[in-house]
Amino acid sequence: MSNITVAVLAPNGFSEELGKKGTTSDITFYNLKRGESTVTLIEPTRYPEKLSSLFYAISLADRVILVVDEITATFGETVLMLQSAGKAEGYIIFRNYLTLDQVAPLIKGTVLEHYEVIEHDPIGLREKLLDAAAKLTSHQKVMEGSGNGAVPIDHHFNVKGVGVVILGCVTHGVIKKHDSLKVLPTTKTAQIRSIQKHDDDADTAVTGDRVGLSLKGIEAEDLDRGYVLTNDPAIKSSLTLTGKAQLVKYWPAPLKEDMVVFLGHWMQFLPSRITRVSTEGDWRMPELSVTLEKELVYPPGARVVLHYLEGGKLRVVGSLTLS
Template identity: 85%
Template sequence: MSNITVAVLAPNGFSDALGKKGTTSDITFYNLKRGESTVTFIEPTRYPEKLSSLFYAISLADRVILVVDEITATFGEIVLMLQCAGKAHGHIIFRNYLTPDQIAPLIKGTVLEHYETIENDPIGLREKLLDAAAKMMAHQKVKDGAGNGAVPIDHHFNVKGVGTVILGCVTHGVIRKHDSLKVLPTAKIAQVRSIQKHEDDAESAVTGDRVGLALKGVEADDLDRGYVLTNDPAIRSSLVVMGKAQLVKYWPAPLKEEMVIYLGHWMQFLPSRLTKVTAEGDWRMPELTFACEKELVYPPGARIVLHYLEGGKLRVVGTLTLQ
């Protein structure tokens, strides 16, 4: 089985025509399946009220469907988020008589410049994405043995008769039934009792798979969104992180120490205080140090999206590449 995860950036409910509605919170999942090919659609249900909703949907995605009804500040914010998250694969659907020429100046030099313009045809779109998932099957055996894995938790709960269950997407590597996994940033260890992928039992899950894991050794109340289950020794957690930032071109002024910036990585959206700013030359490319409210979990060289929620209409600051 192979899976593609797609962020659907459109009016809420657009994905009703694409898949079967699943888990709903500040992000809503829809599932589509044909044989061994599956597609997971995610809508940022609480956006634009909650910027984190947009970040989570985009962070999880392999590719993007962007529906453009009008050119607004919200559209501009989505463009900045997609650029900072590095989401290079996507499709754009134009409605309300908008045309590609009208947004071309706004997306020039961004990842969206290479998105494919497609018709507003749900049936054709479903087939297109299922075909793309099917083509991934040829690479499945290679991925199956591709090292230790990680699953950031996006939802967790207790199921009567089963116990603790988490939902998440495999970011890299492989997770197998009976694996013992660290629960970062805690010191707990959880064992994988069973794995489900789109309601089918499985022995393992690999990069890109959407999974439900039944766990033992940990209670649902011990978990939180953003915690990471992993057997990868390279993944670390820390209250203090530092790295090289690149601010978006619209950011109006240098960042100042003591600002509260939200760090977005995987399923984490953590408030953090900027404790040190070092800018030699271009102030849009400073070295930054943050003290996080909770430990950030990340692999070496992780790319973090920076958000400033008191920035008015401009809430996406830029990126930070961790040391």
Template identity: 60%
Template structure:
């Protein structure tokens, strides 16, 4: 069962053409399934009001669909988010008589240069998505080759007769039924009772799978969006980041001490105050120290997308790699 997770930056009427609506909050899920192949489409349903809605949708995705009706500031912000997140695979649908020549200058130097232009034919696009899903590896790896797994929670609740259920995406490795999971941040643990993938029972979930986990020894009230369930001892927790940043080319002025920057990683959107800045010859390549308001859970080498919510029309700052 190969699963492709796709951020769909498109009007709701388009999403209804592509999949069946599922869980909905500030992000809305639509599901497409054929045989054992599945596509999870994620709509940032509170964007542009909430920038976090867009980040969460992009952060979970392996691919993107961008439906462009007009050239607007919001389109520019979406391009910067997709590029800062490094999402290199996607489909572009132009409407209202827009042509590739009109939008290609906006994509220059970004990951969107590699996206594929598609006609406004939702049947053909669904077929392309399902074919791509069939190419995603889905077999259970051996415990020797992939002993650990990590999942980021986006929704959680209590189900009568089952107990605590956490929904989210496997972001690394492989999780297996009966795993003993660390619940981060914090000191709690939980037992993985069972796994579902698109309503089908499974003994495991691999990276890129969207899963529902039934958990034992923890209550739903003990969880929150952004919490991480993991068996991996390499997963770390920090309340301070020091790393070299890469700011978007449109960022107008140097980052300064005291700025409040939001760090987006997995399903976390954590505010922090810049406490130190070292600028070399290019202020768009600073070394930053950010003191976080609450702990950030991560794997070394992961990417963080930086946001500045007081920036008016320019709210995507850039990116950094966690040491």
């Protein structure tokens, strides 16, 4: 079975034409399946009220569907989020008589320049997405699934007769039934009792798979959204971080010490305080040090999206590549 995860940035409910509705919270999942090919669609249900809702949907995605009905501040913020998160593969659907010529100047120099412009055709779009999933051949999945894996938790709950269940996507590597996994940033471990992928039982899950894991050795109250289940020793967690930032071109002024910015990585959206800003040359590319109240879990060289919730219509600051 091969899966792709797609962020659907459109009016809420757009994905009802594409897949079967699943888990709903501040993000809503829809599922599409044909044979061994599956597609997970995610809508940011609480955006623009909650910026984290947009970040989570984009963070989980392999590719993007962006529906443009009008040119608004929300559209601009979405473009900046996609650019900062480095989401380079996607599709754009124009509606309400908008055309690429009207939008092209606004996306010039961003990842969206390379998105494929497609028609609003739900049947054709379903087939396009399923075909993309089918192209993940067995060889590719084996290569992507080699090595140790990680699963950031997006939802968790107790199921009667089953126990603790978490939902998440495998970011890299492979996990297997009966694996013992660290639960970062805690010191606890949990064992995988069973794996489900789109309601089918499985013995393994690899890069890109959407999974439900039944766990033993841990309680639901020990877990939280953003925690990471992993057998990868390279994954670490820390309260202090340093790295090279790249600010969006519209950001109006240099970052300052003591600013509170939110760090977005995987399913984490955590407040941090800037403790050091070092600028040599371009102030839009400073070296930053930040401290957090809760540990951020990340792999070496991770790309983190910076948000400033007091920024009014400009809440996406840019990205930070961790040292």
